[in-house]
Amino acid sequence: xxxxxxxxxxxxxxxxxxxxxxxxESDIIVRFQGGANAGHTIVNDYGKxxxxxxxSGVFYDHTTSIIGNGVALNIPVLFQEIRGIVDxxxxxxxxxxxxxxxxxxxxxxxxxxxxxxxxxxxxxxxxKSGIAPFYSDKYAKIGFQVSExxxxxxxxxxxxxxxxxxxxxxxxxxxxxxxxxxxxxYKELMEYRRMVEPYVCDVSxxxxxxxxxxxxxxxxxxxxxxxxxxxxxxxxxxxxxTLAAYGAIGAGIPxxxxxxxxxxxxxxxxxxxxxxxxxxxFGAEAxxxxxxxxxxxxYGATTGRPRRMGWFDCVASKYGCRLQGTTDVAFxxxxxxxxxxxxxxCTGYEIDGKVTTKFPVTRxxxxxxxxxxxxxxxxxxxxxxxxxxxxxxxxxxxxxxxEEQIGFPITMxxxxxxxxxxxxxxx
Ligand code: GDP
Numbered sequence: 560x561x562x563x564x565x566x567x568x569x570x571x572x573x574x575x576x577x578x579x580x581x582x583x584e585s586d587i588i589v590r591f592q593g594g595a596n597a598g599h600t601i602v603n604d605y606g607k608x609x610x611x612x613x614x615s616g617v618f619y620d621h622t623t624s625i626i627g628n629g630v631a632l633n634i635p636v637l638f639q640e641i642r643g644i645v646d647x648x649x650x651x652x653x654x655x656x657x658x659x660x661x662x663x664x665x666x667x668x669x670x671x672x673x674x675x676x677x678x679x680x681x682x683x684x685x686x687k688s689g690i691a692p693f694y695s696d697k698y699a700k701i702g703f704q705v706s707e708x709x710x711x712x713x714x715x716x717x718x719x720x721x722x723x724x725x726x727x728x729x730x731x732x733x734x735x736x737x738x739x740x741x742x743x744x745y746k747e748l749m750e751y752r753r754m755v756e757p758y759v760c761d762v763s764x765x766x767x768x769x770x771x772x773x774x775x776x777x778x779x780x781x782x783x784x785x786x787x788x789x790x791x792x793x794x795x796x797x798x799x800x801t802l803a804a805y806g807a808i809g810a811g812i813p814x815x816x817x818x819x820x821x822x823x824x825x826x827x828x829x830x831x832x833x834x835x836x837x838x839x840x841f842g843a844e845a846x847x848x849x850x851x852x853x854x855x856x857x858y859g860a861t862t863g864r865p866r867r868m869g870w871f872d873c874v875a876s877k878y879g880c881r882l883q884g885t886t887d888v889a890f891x892x893x894x895x896x897x898x899x900x901x902x903x904x905c906t907g908y909e910i911d912g913k914v915t916t917k918f919p920v921t922r923x924x925x926x927x928x929x930x931x932x933x934x935x936x937x938x939x940x941x942x943x944x945x946x947x948x949x950x951x952x953x954x955x956x957x958x959x960x961x962e963e964q965i966g967f968p969i970t971m972x973x974x975x976x977x978x979x980x981x982x983x984x985x986x
Contacts, residue, residue, distance in 0.1 A: 629809020
C-alpha cells in the first residue's frame with residue numbers, strides 16, 4: 560500500500576513528526592520533491608534532529624529511505640546529514656538515490672544568492688539553497704542527472720561547456736560576478752560521483768517491485784499546498800509541486816497506487832517567506848504563540864528565521880486538503896493552544912465587501928480580510944492523553960469545529976512532538 564504524508568498549508572505543519580510516527584509500519588519512505596530548502600524536525604529516542612534531505616524514516620532500522628527523482632539533490636548536504644545522525648548513535652540508514660534525480664550544483668546556490676541580492680527588498684524570501692535555479696535548469700534541460708555522473712568524460716565535459724556558456728553570460732552581465740570554470744565543475748561532479756555511487760538505484764523499478772510485493776510505502780512531502788507552483792500563492796511558492804499527486808511522478812510509481820493521502824494541518828498557522836497570509840497575527844500575541852509553538856518555538860529548521868504566525872485558517876486548509884486529495888487529516892501541535900482563554904478561527908475571507916469560504920487566486924487573496932469565529936479555550940495541558948474521549952470538551956469541540964469547516968476527517972491528533980504523542984481517532 561502506498562500512502563502520502565503532505566501539508567495543507569505553507570509547510571511546517573509537522574509532517575516530519577507524522578511520517579516518523581507512521582514510519583513504524585512502513586517498509587520504504589520516499590522523498591519525492593523539494594530540496595534542502597526546508598526541514599523537518601523530529602524528536603525520538605535518539606534526540607532532536609533537523610532533517611533537510613533525508614526522509615524522516617532514517618531513524619528506524621527496518622525502513623529503506625529513498626531520494627526520488629523529483630528531489631533537488633544536494634549531495635554534500637545529504638552526506639552531512641547521514642554523518643550527522645550516525646555520529647549521534649543512529650544506526651547507518653539504508654538509503655537509495657534515484658539515478659534520475661538531478662543534482663543541485665554549487666552554481667545553483669550561487670545564482671540563488673546573487674538573485675536575492677539583486678532583488679533586495681522585492682525578493683521572494685528564498686532560503687538560498689539553489690532550489691529555484693535548480694528547477695529552472697531541470698526544465699530548461701540543462702540540469703545534471705545522477706546517471707550523467709557516469710557518462711564518458713568527453714561527453715560530460717562537452718555538456719559542462721555548453722551549460723556554463725549561458726551561465727557565464729548572466730554572471731558577467733547581470734551580476735558582474737566571476738565566470739564559472741569548466742574544470743572546476745567537472746571536479747565537483749566527480750566528487751559527487753564518488754559520494755553518491757554506493758546509493759544509486761533505478762528507484763521506479765525498485766518501487767514497482769515493492770508495490771507488487773505488498774510493501775508499505777510512505778511518500779513524504781515537503782512544504783504544503785499553498786506553496787505549490789500551480790495551486791499555491793504564486794509567485795510566492797516553491798519550485799516543485801507539493802501535492803500528493805506529484806508523489807507518483809517524483810517517486811516513479813503508478814498514480815492509482817496512492818491509496819491514502821494524509822494531509823497535515825497544524826492547529827494554528829505559521830508561514831515563512833513573503834506572500835499573503837490572511838489570518839496572520841502580530842505583536843505580543845504573535846510573539847507568544849511563536850515562542851510556545853512547535854517544539855521550542857516556531858523558528859525555521861533550516862534558517863532559524865522566526866516564522867510568521869496566525870490563527871487556524873479554515874478557508875486555506877479546506878482548499879489545501881481538497882487539492883491534496885485528502886483521505887485523512889492529521890491535526891498537529893494542538894497541545895500548544897492550551898494557554899489561551901479564547902481561540903479565534905478564521906472561517907471566511909472578506910474580499911471587496913463579500914464574505915467567501917473559497918480560496919481565491921493571489922490577486923484577490925491579497926485583498927482578503929479574515930472573518931473570525933472565536934471558540935473557548937481548554938486551559939490545560941493535554942500532552943500524554945492517548946484517547947480522544949479523554950481530551951477536554953472544549954478541545955474536542957475545537958477539533959470537531961475545524962473538521963466540520965474543512966470537510967475532511969481528522970483521524971489523527973498530535974498532542975506533543977514525540978513519536979508516541981498521537982491520538983488515532985476512528986472515522
Ligand atoms: P514539517 O516541516 O511539516 O515536518 O514541520 P516542522 O518540523 O518544521 O515543524 C513542526 C514542529 O512542531 C517541529 O518542531 C516538531 O517537533 C513540532 N511538533 C510536531 N507535532 C507536534 C505536536 O503535536 N506538538 C508539539 N508541541 N510540537 C509538535
